[in-house]
Amino acid sequence: MVAIIIYIATLLITVTVVAGASTAGYLNSALTRTVGGIGTQIVSMNWLYQYTNFESFIRYCLQGEVGIIGYAFLLSLGTLLVVWINNLIEYKQAIM
Amino acid sequence: MNPIQFNVLAIILILGIMPFAVAFVSNAGSSTDEAMKDSITPGFNTNTGESKWLNNGGDNWSWYYDNKNFYGPNSYEVDCTYVENGYCYGLFDGVNEYPLSSAYYSNNFILPMNAHNVFQTHYSGSNGNNYVGSSGDDAYGWRFGSEFFGEITQNTTVDKLKFTFVETNAIYNCDNSIFSNLTFEGEIIFYYQGETLKFENFEFEESTKYKYNQYDNQNNHFSVVCVIGFDIVFDFTGFESLKIDSFNYGNWSGTVVDVLLTNFDDGDDINGIGQTVTPFGGDNQFFIGVEHSEINPKEAGFLIRAGTLFLTVITFIIAIASTPYWDPFTNYFRGRL
Numbered sequence: 262m263v264a265i266i267i268y269i270a271t272l273l274i275t276v277t278v279v280a281g282a283s284t285a286g287y288l289n290s291a292l293t294r295t296v297g298g299i300g301t302q303i304v305s306m307n308w309l310y311q312y313t314n315f316e317s318f319i320r321y322c323l324q325g326e327v328g329i330i331g332y333a334f335l336l337s338l339g340t341l342l343v344v345w346i347n348n349l350i351e352y353k354q355a356i357m
Numbered sequence: 358m359n360p361i362q363f364n365v366l367a368i369i370l371i372l373g374i375m376p377f378a379v380a381f382v383s384n385a386g387s388s389t390d391e392a393m394k395d396s397i398t399p400g401f402n403t404n405t406g407e408s409k410w411l412n413n414g415g416d417n418w419s420w421y422y423d424n425k426n427f428y429g430p431n432s433y434e435v436d437c438t439y440v441e442n443g444y445c446y447g448l449f450d451g452v453n454e455y456p457l458s459s460a461y462y463s464n465n466f467i468l469p470m471n472a473h474n475v476f477q478t479h480y481s482g483s484n485g486n487n488y489v490g491s492s493g494d495d496a497y498g499w500r501f502g503s504e505f506f507g508e509i510t511q512n513t514t515v516d517k518l519k520f521t522f523v524e525t526n527a528i529y530n531c532d533n534s535i536f537s538n539l540t541f542e543g544e545i546i547f548y549y550q551g552e553t554l555k556f557e558n559f560e561f562e563e564s565t566k567y568k569y570n571q572y573d574n575q576n577n578h579f580s581v582v583c584v585i586g587f588d589i590v591f592d593f594t595g596f597e598s599l600k601i602d603s604f605n606y607g608n609w610s611g612t613v614v615d616v617l618l619t620n621f622d623d624g625d626d627i628n629g630i631g632q633t634v635t636p637f638g639g640d641n642q643f644f645i646g647v648e649h650s651e652i653n654p655k656e657a658g659f660l661i662r663a664g665t666l667f668l669t670v671i672t673f674i675i676a677i678a679s680t681p682y683w684d685p686f687t688n689y690f691r692g693r694l
Contacts, residue, residue, distance in 0.1 A: 278368070305372060318596075330666050333669045336669075337669045338672055340672075341676040344677075344680055
């Protein structure tokens with residue numbers, strides 16, 4: 262479950278970066294977009310897993326270590342990710 | 358702001374601000390500046406019978422032990438050519454245990470903290486100065502019974518646990534090349550009423566040069582000396598400290614702790630630590646000191662929950678503000694970028 266949340270968040274970042282770079286005139290071919298996307302995904306996942314305790318905090322919330330407030334945080338984070346995904350699809354930008 | 362700038366803002370929020378805020382909340386219940394306190398009660402401490410060697414550096418079997426008719430003056434040391442997972446292996450495998458000591462009397466005259474005198478485990482053969490075999494470069498581990506944690510206040514939990522390993526018998530010039538820089542990994546396991554709680558993947562980088570004020574009995578004064586030794590600190594996050602508390606209910610008189618150190622690497626020796634002088638390798642004795650910093654679990658829990666609540670509210674506000682129905686970001690940045 263934790264991995265899914267981290268994966269969605271980093272996928273969001275990847276799509277945002279690749280779409281933004283493409284709009285700015287970079288990564289014009291499918292190959293460069295693929296390479297850029299994979300690289301961004303790997304870097305952002307490594308950052309969240311290795312250099313921050315974001316993953317362990319989410320795990321503690323899921324395991325109930327923070328009580329009901331931990332679940333509320335997961336709900337807020339999920340809401341944020343859903344809103345941004347919808348915005349990216351509808352309006353091509355994460356924040357309106 | 359154009360769409361790209363808004364997207365950059367979103368990325369900064371997820372990769373930068375959110376992890377920072379999470380780290381802040383996670384450590385809200387931890388004490389960072391509190392001085393370490395002695396964990397071992399000074400004076401005589403009853404041996405609970407729990408404390409023992411778990412691992413003493415791996416297979417120490419050498420040609421000297423091949424003659425199984427060899428009985429030294431202390432045959433139990435021959436029985437125990439090496440210790441693995443808490444049991445001796447040698448003449449009798451997996452039967453005997455190697456206690457840390459026969460009796461515990463701790464004081465803070467030897468080291469800066471209360472410390473117990475503990476046996477080293479490598480047998481000294483009749484050939485004189487050197488102990489038989491090699492130290493081994495595999496895992497070292499010890500089980501510490503509750504006699505090592507008598508000074509931890511009941512109904513509290515720990516933010517840090519510090520273990521100091523020092524061999525005080527030999528003093529060296531502080532520039533001596535005998536000292537090494539070691540890297541290794543550690544794990545700590547708590548036992549309480551048949552249950553276990555393990556924390557692993559601690560990484561340590563320590564010099565074996567332990568510099569401290571030693572009391573000189575002959576001249577009746579303290580002087581700074583360098584001996585073989587180092588200390589390791591298991592630093593727990595606020596969540597981990599709370600987990601320890603919900604595990605042993607703050608009852609340290611019934612808690613036993615295993616410490617395991619693995620994957621040793623001596624940066625100064627390409628052959629590993631087999632020839633490295635460590636405080637716990639040898640055929641003599643060394644000292645183990647234990648210290649801790651404690652936190653009130655109720656306070657820590659409140660701080661973490663309050664921080665998480667604040668983070669939750671902010672995240673919800675950002676989620677709503679990211680929709681077209683409420684655009685405080687656009688209004689804020691209008692005309693600025």
